[in-house]
Amino acid sequence: MLVVDQGGLVVAANAAARGTVGGVRPDDVLPIHGTRRVGFLRYLKRCASTDAIVPGTLFLEADDGTVERRRCHGARTRFDAFGGRVLTLLHLDGPMLDRRFAILSAKLEAARGVMQERRLRSRRMQSLLEERGRLLVRLKEDAAARVAAERERDQVLTRLYRAGQDERRRLARDLHDHAGQHLVAMTFGLRRLTPHLAAPGALAELDLLLRQAQDIGQALRRVSLELRPAALDEFGFVTALRYLAKEWSRLTGIATEFQMVGQDVPLSTELAVTLYRLSQEALTNVAKHAGQPSAVSVVLLFGVSHLTLTVDDDGVGFDADAASALALVAEGKLGLIGMRERMSLVGGSLELESMPGHGTTVMARVHLRGDVSSDG
Ligand SMILES: Nc1ncnc2c1ncn2[C@@H]1O[C@H](COP(=O)(O)OP(=O)(O)O)[C@@H](O)[C@H]1O
Ligand SMILES: [Mg+2]
Missing domain, CATH: 3.30.565.10 (Histidine kinase-like ATPase, C-terminal domain)
Structure with a gap:
């Protein structure tokens, strides 16, 4: 309970009022929070202009900047002891409100805690998801790299295989076209010589040559068989x-x-x-x-x-x-x-x-x- 004049100057204050934020004392100007001051003065004028009890709100500010919001009821009053001026008797509804506010704020605090916990969890979940996404990307990149490497290896193997086949084919063709066919030609030539050989031992020599040609032919055929078309x-x-x-x-x-x-x-x-x-x-x-x-x-x-x-x-x-x-x-x-x-x-x-x-x-x-x- 406190009594203030029209300018918000505290004329009297009881113990409860003195215990509020800002420590209201007589001869202090009520420590109303700056931006609310105009509204408060208007409220005091309203209280002074009526016999009714006017409900209102105070925003009391402590030295450290803390603002306490207090519901109040104001009534016009005059005290001879204070020169018969029009004053306002303010009754602070504080304690009730405070208790309710305390319960409410405890709930709010708890809710805020839950929210914070949830936010934290969802942030953790988010970062887990991001991590998983990054891992997936890396896995995909690894898999793509492996597939590319395998494809390249296959291509190299195919090229090597083809090169090997080409080489075999070339060798086989060379054996057939050159060695083989010239051997055939030589055999024909040797046979053609037969009637012209009169000297003793010449026929036996020719026979030997023909047998050698035959052996070479067989060796060539074996190699050629091994080089058979793939x-x-x-x-x-x-x-x-x-x-x-x-x-x-x-x-x-x-x-x-x-x-x-x-x-x-x-x-x-x-x-x-x-x-x-x-x-x-x-x-x-x-x-x-x-x-x-x-x-x-x-x-x-x-x-x-x-x-x-x-x-x-x-x-x-x-x-x-x-x-x-x-x-x-x-x-x-x-x-x-x-x-x-x-x-x-x-x-x-x-x-x-x-x-x-x-x-x-x-x-x-x-x-x-x-x-x-x-x-x-
Ligand atoms: N399909 C064909 N059509 C026309 N002439 C051919 C054919 N096949 C072979 N000849 C003839 O027979 C000849 C002998 O053939 P070949 O013994 O394979 O020797 P080359 O192919 O080295 O000439 C050839 O030169 C060609 O005149
Ligand atoms: Mg031919």
């Missing part, structure tokens, strides 16, 4: 041959038909390699010599007892009957002779049909009975 190993004979025809057609642009008739049986490695190389040579000849054939066909016929491979073109053809082995060897043309030699080595035969203007047919024939695949 396609044969990978796909088996029929598929490899089909692939060869398709590739050849793609490279030359000549329509090529591959046909297999009958039920295929496993062939020995030597027979498969022989027929495969023969097809390569026959197709090479078509590309080299047949002019502009409109169609080429490769037919593989598995009969009851025989296998026949035919390579046929409708190109310019040539006089096959006139082309004697000796003449061909003399001209260094060793493809057809090589085919025939190779077929006889596997117990087969080669037929050649060709006339100028009527295309060319190369037909290889071999007995099938007892021919068992030697390499699975």
Whole structure:
């Protein structure tokens, strides 16, 4: 309880009033918080202008800046002891309000604590989520890097494999085209010498040379077998041959038909390699010599007892009957002779049909009975 004049000067204050924020004492100006001062003076004027009790609010400010909000009731009063001036008797509703406020603020404080805890937890959750996101990104990057590395390794392996295959093919071709065919030519030459050798011991010497040539030929065949086309190993004979025809057609642009008739049986490695190389040579000849054939066909016929491979073109053809082995060897043309030699080595035969203007047919024939695949 306190009494103030119209300017807020404290005229009297009881113990309760003195215990409020700011320590209100008589002769003090009521320590109303600066921004609220105008409103407070207006409130005092209102109290002075009526007989009613006017409810209001005080914002008391302590020296340290703390502001205490107090509900109050004001009533006009006059005391003779204070010169009969119009004064206002202010009753502070404080303690009740304070208690309620204390309970409320305790609840608020608790709520604030919970909120803070929640905020903290959600912040922790957020940072966990971010961490997980970063980990996921890193995992994805790692996985992508691994996939790229694997792809690169595969490419390198493929390149190495292809390089190896190319090398084998080149070696096999060199052996066949150069060493093998020249050996054939040499054998022919040696045989041609036979009638002219009269001196004693010369025939025996020639025999020795021929046997040596034969041994070299066998050694070459073994190496050539080991260098057999990779396609044969990978796909088996029929598929490899089909692939060869398709590739050849793609490279030359000549329509090529591959046909297999009958039920295929496993062939020995030597027979498969022989027929495969023969097809390569026959197709090479078509590309080299047949002019502009409109169609080429490769037919593989598995009969009851025989296998026949035919390579046929409708190109310019040539006089096959006139082309004697000796003449061909003399001209260094060793493809057809090589085919025939190779077929006889596997117990087969080669037929050649060709006339100028009527295309060319190369037909290889071999007995099938007892021919068992030697390499699975
Ligand atoms: N499909 C073909 N069409 C036309 N002529 C061919 C065909 N195949 C072979 N010839 C003829 O037979 C010859 C001998 O062939 P070949 O022994 O393979 O020797 P090269 O191919 O080295 O000439 C060839 O030069 C060519 O005149
Ligand atoms: Mg040839």
